[in-house]
Amino acid sequence: MNTDPAVGTPFYITTAISYPNAAPHIGHAYEAITSDAIARFRKAQGQDVRFQTGTDEHGLKMAKAARDHDRDVADYAREMTAEFKAMCDGLDIGYDRFIRTTDADNYAAATALWKAMADNGDLYLGRYEGWYSLRDEAFYDESELVTAQTGEKLSPQGTAVEWTAEESWFFRLSNYQQKLLDLYDSRPDFVRPAGRLNEVRRFVEGGLNDLSMSRTSFDWGVPVPGSDGHVMYVWVDALTNYLTGLGYPDNPDMVARYWPHCVHNIGKDIVRFHAVYWPAFLMSAGIDLPHGIFGHGFILHRGEKMSKSSGNVIDPMTLVERYGSDAVRYFLLREVGFGNDGSASEEAIVARCNADLANNLGNLAQRSLSMIAKNCDGAIPAATSPDAADAALFATINRCYGEAVEKMAGFAINQALEAIWEAASAANQYFADQAPWALRKTDAARADTVLYTAAEAVRRLAIMARWAIPRSADALLDQLAVGAGDRDFAALDRPIESGTQLPAPNGVFPRLQLVEA
Numbered sequence: 001m002n003t004d005p006a007v008g009t010p011f012y013i014t015t016a017i018s019y020p021n022a023a024p025h026i027g028h029a030y031e032a033i034t035s036d037a038i039a040r041f042r043k044a045q046g047q048d049v050r051f052q053t054g055t056d057e058h059g060l061k062m063a064k065a066a067r068d069h070d071r072d073v074a075d076y077a078r079e080m081t082a083e084f085k086a087m088c089d090g091l092d093i094g095y096d097r098f099i100r101t102t103d104a105d106n107y108a109a110a111t112a113l114w115k116a117m118a119d120n121g122d123l124y125l126g127r128y129e130g131w132y133s134l135r136d137e138a139f140y141d142e143s144e145l146v147t148a149q150t151g152e153k154l155s156p157q158g159t160a161v162e163w164t165a166e167e168s169w170f171f172r173l174s175n176y177q178q179k180l181l182d183l184y185d186s187r188p189d190f191v192r193p194a195g196r197l198n199e200v201r202r203f204v205e206g207g208l209n210d211l212s213m214s215r216t217s218f219d220w221g222v223p224v225p226g227s228d229g230h231v232m233y234v235w236v237d238a239l240t241n242y243l244t245g246l247g248y249p250d251n252p253d254m255v256a257r258y259w260p261h262c263v264h265n266i267g268k269d270i271v272r273f274h275a276v277y278w279p280a281f282l283m284s285a286g287i288d289l290p291h292g293i294f295g296h297g298f299i300l301h302r303g304e305k306m307s308k309s310s311g312n313v314i315d316p317m318t319l320v321e322r323y324g325s326d327a328v329r330y331f332l333l334r335e336v337g338f339g340n341d342g343s344a345s346e347e348a349i350v351a352r353c354n355a356d357l358a359n360n361l362g363n364l365a366q367r368s369l370s371m372i373a374k375n376c377d378g379a380i381p382a383a384t385s386p387d388a389a390d391a392a393l394f395a396t397i398n399r400c401y402g403e404a405v406e407k408m409a410g411f412a413i414n415q416a417l418e419a420i421w422e423a424a425s426a427a428n429q430y431f432a433d434q435a436p437w438a439l440r441k442t443d444a445a446r447a448d449t450v451l452y453t454a455a456e457a458v459r460r461l462a463i464m465a466r467w468a469i470p471r472s473a474d475a476l477l478d479q480l481a482v483g484a485g486d487r488d489f490a491a492l493d494r495p496i497e498s499g500t501q502l503p504a505p506n507g508v509f510p511r512l513q514l515v516e517a
């Protein structure tokens, strides 16, 4: 599969922006980690990458959360946003911008987008009467609702809905049905994985109602230009964030550079907003469409949906404190098929990380580097006695690297890691088979060569895995005295030099112990 968007072009990846109505949960962490991993991988490939995440601070849900906490909504949003930022920092999320929808430039961008849609004749004033879900911040058609056992009407996502009647601006979404269907036909990769495109297509084929675009019953939002008392529907200024981050409308060069190569990494529950409403808004405003949308799955707790009422919400920061950021990152990236739902638990994190990090990559690094420290005065030995086993190991590592590149081009993150860990296992097997501790007594030149090969394998593996486990990979590369400019994929072809003096080794991947809650 080709790299998509191609490595030669710029690349822009965005997370959904989170509602900071409550503390971040592991689903938020998962989205930030997967986006960060993709961004880091492509940077390592030499691609010009931009990465944005942030918070979605307007709307009724936030206003209600602040009221429930007896707080001023702007203060509450600021305070809670700090928790999302702290989560990103704790997980080494290397965003270029953390955007808040309350940022002044997002107001300006949402206003510009609104005016462009109005100029195109797509906005009109009317009266909304229908169902609204506060949890989803979504309007639902009567026909979409389901009836709970209690007789209560619920949204298709199972959330409570309330009857809403108020004056509202509308967007002529009904005019975009055919244009959207044409889009899905001409660009089948616009929504991935493919199953999610089918869902979207069915929804659009079922007919589109015009969309209520403003609210009058509260004022926590971006004012509708020229329409006192109306604030924009929260999804308007929320979706706008992606363009705001590129300087829209004042920086057309930046927009032109990144926007056509943008991938929105979002959860499956909000695909409709990104694959239906958003392209329709953009078409209306005369703005190009992003490259596409990736709808990832949900993280479940031991197979169960997380909810505050069940008390099973996983706090990502607790996991980071207990097991470290790379363990949380590695577990989620490796264990969950990107696009599918996945299950998390502390037992599973400990098991996966001990098997792959401590016992595999960590074991190889620890054993080879401590032998170099002890037997070679801490300097990389010379490889004067190479044989077929060394060449075979390097060939395996190269093949696995090629596979990882191919898998990442199609966003198959977990399979890319699988390939890289196949190489790590091969390197461990090589070390065990060659037994340099025994060779030391019989053939010192060959023992040195094996240690050289092992150190070089650790170097390549650390570079190959750095996008997933940046902290540990950098610690390994520090131990190999690899300079900061020699840590991208281009450096894979620049082998470590014999004679390089190494710092004293220390274990990078501690064996994790399950912390009893």
Ligand code: ME8
Pocket (backbone or CB within 6 Å): 015, 016, 017, 018, 019, 020, 026, 027, 028, 030, 031, 056, 238, 239, 265, 266, 267, 268, 269, 270, 297, 298, 299, 300, 306
């Ligand atoms: O939807 N597992 O915000 P949000 C994986 N503000 N991902 C999950 C998840 C889980 N258990 N729970 C939620 C919003 N997510 C809007 C987005 S974008 C212009 C506006 C994902 O805080 C969810 O699918 O409810 C979404 O992509 C993201 O977390 C933020 O969810």
